[in-house]
Amino acid sequence: MSLPRSDSRLLLLSAAFVLSIAACGSSTGDGTGTGGSPGTGGSATGGTTGSGGTTSTGGTGPSTGGNNGTGGSAPATGGSVGTGGHATGGAAGSGAGTGGSATGGTGPGTGGAGGKATGGTGPATGGAGGKGTGGTGPGGAGGKGTGGSATGGAGGSSTGTGGSSAMSSGCGKAPTIASSMYNNGMPISITAANKQRRYILSVPTNYDNTKPYKLVVAYHALNSNDHSVYSEKYYGLQPLSNNTTIFVAPNGQSGGNPCTGTGTGESGCGWPNTSDQDMQLADAVVKQVEENFCVDTNRIFATGWSYGASMSEQTACERPLGGTQTAGWGVRGIAIYAVAYLSNSTNCKATKPVAYYATHGTCDSVLAYDSQTGCQTSSQEGGGVGIAKTWASVDGCTWQIPPKVNSGAHICTKLAGCMSGYPLEFCSFKGDHTAYPDSGQESSSWGPAEAWAFLNQF
Numbered sequence: 001m002s003l004p005r006s007d008s009r010l011l012l013l014s015a016a017f018v019l020s021i022a023a024c025g026s027s028t029g030d031g032t033g034t035g036g037s038p039g040t041g042g043s044a045t046g047g048t049t050g051s052g053g054t055t056s057t058g059g060t061g062p063s064t065g066g067n068n069g070t071g072g073s074a075p076a077t078g079g080s081v082g083t084g085g086h087a088t089g090g091a092a093g094s095g096a097g098t099g100g101s102a103t104g105g106t107g108p109g110t111g112g113a114g115g116k117a118t119g120g121t122g123p124a125t126g127g128a129g130g131k132g133t134g135g136t137g138p139g140g141a142g143g144k145g146t147g148g149s150a151t152g153g154a155g156g157s158s159t160g161t162g163g164s165s166a167m168s169s170g171c172g173k174a175p176t177i178a179s180s181m182y183n184n185g186m187p188i189s190i191t192a193a194n195k196q197r198r199y200i201l202s203v204p205t206n207y208d209n210t211k212p213y214k215l216v217v218a219y220h221a222l223n224s225n226d227h228s229v230y231s232e233k234y235y236g237l238q239p240l241s242n243n244t245t246i247f248v249a250p251n252g253q254s255g256g257n258p259c260t261g262t263g264t265g266e267s268g269c270g271w272p273n274t275s276d277q278d279m280q281l282a283d284a285v286v287k288q289v290e291e292n293f294c295v296d297t298n299r300i301f302a303t304g305w306s307y308g309a310s311m312s313e314q315t316a317c318e319r320p321l322g323g324t325q326t327a328g329w330g331v332r333g334i335a336i337y338a339v340a341y342l343s344n345s346t347n348c349k350a351t352k353p354v355a356y357y358a359t360h361g362t363c364d365s366v367l368a369y370d371s372q373t374g375c376q377t378s379s380q381e382g383g384g385v386g387i388a389k390t391w392a393s394v395d396g397c398t399w400q401i402p403p404k405v406n407s408g409a410h411i412c413t414k415l416a417g418c419m420s421g422y423p424l425e426f427c428s429f430k431g432d433h434t435a436y437p438d439s440g441q442e443s444s445s446w447g448p449a450e451a452w453a454f455l456n457q458f
Helices: 008-022 224-229 273-291 307-318 382-396 448-455
Strands: 188-192 195-202 214-219 245-250 297-303 333-335 355-361 410-414 424-429
Touching: 008 195, 188 273, 188 448, 195 224, 195 273, 214 273, 214 307, 224 245, 245 273, 273 297, 273 307, 297 448, 307 333, 333 448, 355 382, 355 448, 424 448
Parallel strands: 214 245, 214 297, 297 333, 333 355, 355 424
Antiparallel strands: 188 195, 195 245, 410 424
C-alpha cells in the first residue's frame, strides 16, 4: 500500500511538507550479457616493433574459442603503439571462445593498448571478453573486454545486470571541465530541458583517467540546494568512499524556475519533476560527467533525503540499470532517507530491479513512516514501509513488514529471497524527519556508514 496519489492529497502533502520541514529536519534544508572471467584465447603479445599480434578468431563451435594465437615474437620495447590482437570468441551456443588477453609494448612513452575482445554471441553463457593489458609506460591503456551478448548473467558476476566494470567514454581522456570547477563547491552550469540548470561536482583527489569510478547522484531535500549537499559531504558518504567515487549534487527548481541561491539552502527549492524536467537534468549531468571522467557505468547510484529521496526513487523507476530507456544510463541501487511519492511520482512505475536501502523515523512528522500516526510500536503497510514493499516485489524479495523499533535506537532488516545482486534493506529508527538517524547530525549518526556499506557491496 502506498500513499494516495490524487491531486488533492498531493497538494496537501506538499503544503504540509513545506511548513514542517524547517522544524523537523536536522541537517541543512530538509545512488546484459554474461561477461564471464577474463579470457585467455588469442593471447597476443606486442610485436618486436610494438605492433600487436595477428587477429585470432575463436572457433565457431559451441565450446572452445580459437587457438591461443601469439602476436609478435617478443614484447620488445615500447614500439610505436603495440596493439594487442583483437580476438573474437565463439559465435554459437555457449561459445566460450574467449577474447585475446593482449599485452602492449613495455617501453615508457605511450605503451601498447590492450586488444579489445568481444565475447561469444550465443544465447547461453557467452564468451568472456578478453581483458587487454596496456603497456607499462605511463600512456598505456588496457583494452576493454566486452562480454558475450547472451541474456542472463551479468558481465563477470552472478549479481545480474552490471556485475563487471564498464568504462565510460571519458576513460583515458583529459577532462574538458576545468579543474577550477570541481572539488571546491563551485556550481557548474548545464542546459537541460531548455533551461539553464547547475550542479556541483567532486572527483577523487587522486583521480586516474584509466580507472573506472563509482558515481553517486545526490539529490537535496526541500528548502535545500546543491550547496547544502556539498557542505554535508553528500550525506556523509564522501569521506567513507576513500577516493573510489565521483559525486554530483544537481540543483532543483522552485515555482517552475531553476533555483539560483548561493547559500546553503533555498526556500521552496525541490524536485517537482514537472514534465520530467528534473529527470532530464540528471540525464544531462550524468552524460557530461561520463564524457569527461572515467565512470563505471555499471555502478551509478542515487541518494537523497525527503524530496531528494523521492527524486532518487523516481530515478530508480525511470532509469534502472537494466531498463530499456534511451537515456544511456541507469542506477544500480539507491540509498534514501524518509521517502514519499512527491516527484511526479504518479509516473513512477517500478518494473526493473534496483538495489534498495531506506531509513525512516517512526516519529516522522513530515512524511509518514507507515499507515499509522505518531510513534506506535506496531507497524503497518503504508508510508515509507509501503514504498519498500513495492520495491521488494520488483526485487523478488520475500515480503515481511520490517520490525518497527520499540526499544533501542534503531533496527535494520535485510529481506530474504531477493534476486541475486538486488538486496533490500530497511532501517527503522526512533526519531523524527532527518537524514541522519538517530542523532540528527551527520558527524554522530550511524546512517552514513550503513548506507555506504550497502552501496559499496556492488
